[in-house]
Amino acid sequence: MTKRAILIVLDSAGIGEMEDSSLYGDQGSNTIVNTARAVGGLELPCLQSLGLGNLDEIPGVKPVRQALGAYGKMQEKSPGKDSTTGHWEMMGQVLKYPFPTYPYAFPPDLIEEFEKRIQRKTLGNVVASGTEIIERLGPEHLKTACPIVYTSADSVFQVAAHEEVIPLAELYAICQTAREMLAGENAVGRVIARPFIGHPGAFQRTPNRHDFSLVPERSILDAIVEAGQQVIAIGKIYDLFASRGVSESRPSKSNRQGIELIIEAIKEESSGLIFANLLDFDQVFGHRNDIEGYARALKEFDAELVNIMSVLKPGDLLFISADHGCDPTTPSTDHSREMVPVLVYGSDCRPGVDLGIRESFADLGQSIAEHLGVEACGLAGKSFYPLIRR
Known part of the structure; x- marks a missing residue:
């Protein structure tokens, strides 16, 4: 049986401030919870069934006794709160120093x-x-x-x-x-x-x-390709990794197109990782403080998630996460320093597993590598695959 991983990053869908959020001016940020509260509650039945409501008190999203898969939160070890840092850490690259910023513009x-x-x-x-x-x-x-x-x-x-x-x-x-x-x-x-x-x-x-x-150093994407498997990049993944470790790129211009490309890729015969970024949450709604739009995008993804789950094959593991926050309810229009959710579903995943709070986004990449049978020595992260494997 061919094993695959499908990783969908809901760009900016954070779930609560990090301990050091005050260093970034992001105290109180909680993209999913604050958005749900601002619109009087969110109905996300599919994400709820996967355990999203077990991660925090999200108005409208209830905790479940027996989630269909595994659920948890992840902390970011790298300094920063941008997409490049978040995605690189997921794939085993923890930054020691933040990328430079220019609060007073460029020299x-x-x-x-x-x-x-x-x-x-x-x-x-x-x-x-x-x-x-x-x-x-x-x-x-x-x-x-x-x-x-x-x-x-x-x-x-x-x-x-x-x-x-x-x-x-x-x-x-x-x-x-x-x-x-x-x-x-x-x-x-x-x-x-x-x-x-x-x-x-x-x-x-x-x-x-x-x-x-920037071109990253060696990551789990490279390890997957070196093992003779594929990395199919959907959305801006190819750009974020400057093409390194990507077998094939399928750009998208919206969440809707990205979801269509995800479903098409799952239906195909392939091995390795399908790695997708859905950018509307961040680009269209988060940065514009569009609370209603952000809530609507979450509901639209939840409705389409049923279709994504329905086309999974034996040996497929679906991972849903985020790369940072971008709380549309705060005065700031910038990213927010937040933990991110991680939800896992598939025939190889034990139901109802609480993954707790992971120390690094890199735990996700190591878990994907172990599921695929890929060696990822020398890269950051601790796999939680032994906890979820049937």
């Missing part, structure tokens, strides 16, 4: 060198919300064709441009130039292309975002 000499290399002046160089900055600087961008550069509380160098002013291919080339520049002490986690369309007063970001990440 002038760095921007000057960037402008010289791309042969364009830039606008912005500020800390800002992505939707706010295109509304504010979009009109000037249309007149000058200068790309908009900005950052956030995360380790990101973001470049926004109107698709009719700077074509996508050129925007991506500009971001690739930034990626090549940003090394050493300025080695940000991600350079992000942020294309938009529309006119003043009605600008809208498009789904053609592209992330340019």
Whole structure:
């Protein structure tokens, strides 16, 4: 019997502040619980059956005596609260130092060198919300064709441009130039292309975002591929790992498309890991403090989860988790330093197993490796597979 792992990351669906959340200004953050409370309760029957309600007091999501699978929370060992850090740690890479951030914008000499290399002046160089900055600087961008550069509380160098002013291919080339520049002490986690369309007063970001990440060191993805198995990356996984350890990439532009790609991949004959990121929770709702939208996205995923579970094959293990928080109920529009849920389901998983609070996201990757029979020596994490294996 072929064994596979399917890992679905609900981007930003955190479940409670970490002990050190005060260092990040995230006291009180709890993305799932606070969202549920703000909308008067969430009905998530499928996630409830897997044990989500056993992890915290989530209005509308009840604890169950015998969950269909295993459930627990994971703490993040790495410093930081961004997608690159979270995903890398899941796959066995715990960072010793956080990626650099720029609370007062980027150094002038760095921007000057960037402008010289791309042969364009830039606008912005500020800390800002992505939707706010295109509304504010979009009109000037249309007149000058200068790309908009900005950052956030995360380790990101973001470049926004109107698709009719700077074509996508050129925007991506500009971001690739930034990626090549940003090394050493300025080695940000991600350079992000942020294309938009529309006119003043009605600008809208498009789904053609592209992330340019640092290349990670060896991870569990490499170990899976080295063992002759596949890593099928869905959504922005390929970008987050800078293609390393990925056999095949299937990009998605929405949660809905991502879920369709997950179901298609499960139906295929393959081995190894199907690794998916559903980005709407974070990009569309969390960063915009859209509480109703975040709640709706959770309910829509829960409804589709029934279909995902129905196509699992013998030997498949489904893992559902997150990479950080992005609590839409707080004043901040940035990520939040939170624990994340981990839910496991499949024919090889014992029901009703409480995994407790894991010390690292890396425990998830080690568990996947053990399920697949892959050696992951030298990488972080302690497998919980012996607890759930039938």
